[in-house]
Amino acid sequence: MSAHCQLTGAKPGFGNNISHSHRRTSRRFDPNIQRKRYWLPSEGRHVRLTLSARAVKTIDTIGIEAAVARIRARGGKV
Numbered sequence: 718m719s720a721h722c723q724l725t726g727a728k729p730g731f732g733n734n735i736s737h738s739h740r741r742t743s744r745r746f747d748p749n750i751q752r753k754r755y756w757l758p759s760e761g762r763h764v765r766l767t768l769s770a771r772a773v774k775t776i777d778t779i780g781i782e783a784a785v786a787r788i789r790a791r792g793g794k795v
Contacts, residue, residue: 723768724776724787751768752766
């Protein structure tokens with residue numbers, strides 16, 4: 718699942734493109750996923766995370782240690 722955020726769990730939404738004649742075709746609404754590398758001081762190593770842009774801002778607010786704790790609480794591997 719490449720379009721999936723490890724912190725927030727954001728994943729693609731699905732819907733329809735609607736043309737001028739009102740024909741519907743399927744489409745995906747992908748989250749803004751980025752690969753970011755953070756230094757994790759408690760473990761003395763870097764971690765590479767797949768995050769949405771909103772999750773990057775969340776990490777700026779709560780810190781990487783708290784974010785990694787949330788990811789592990791959700792059952793994610795870091």
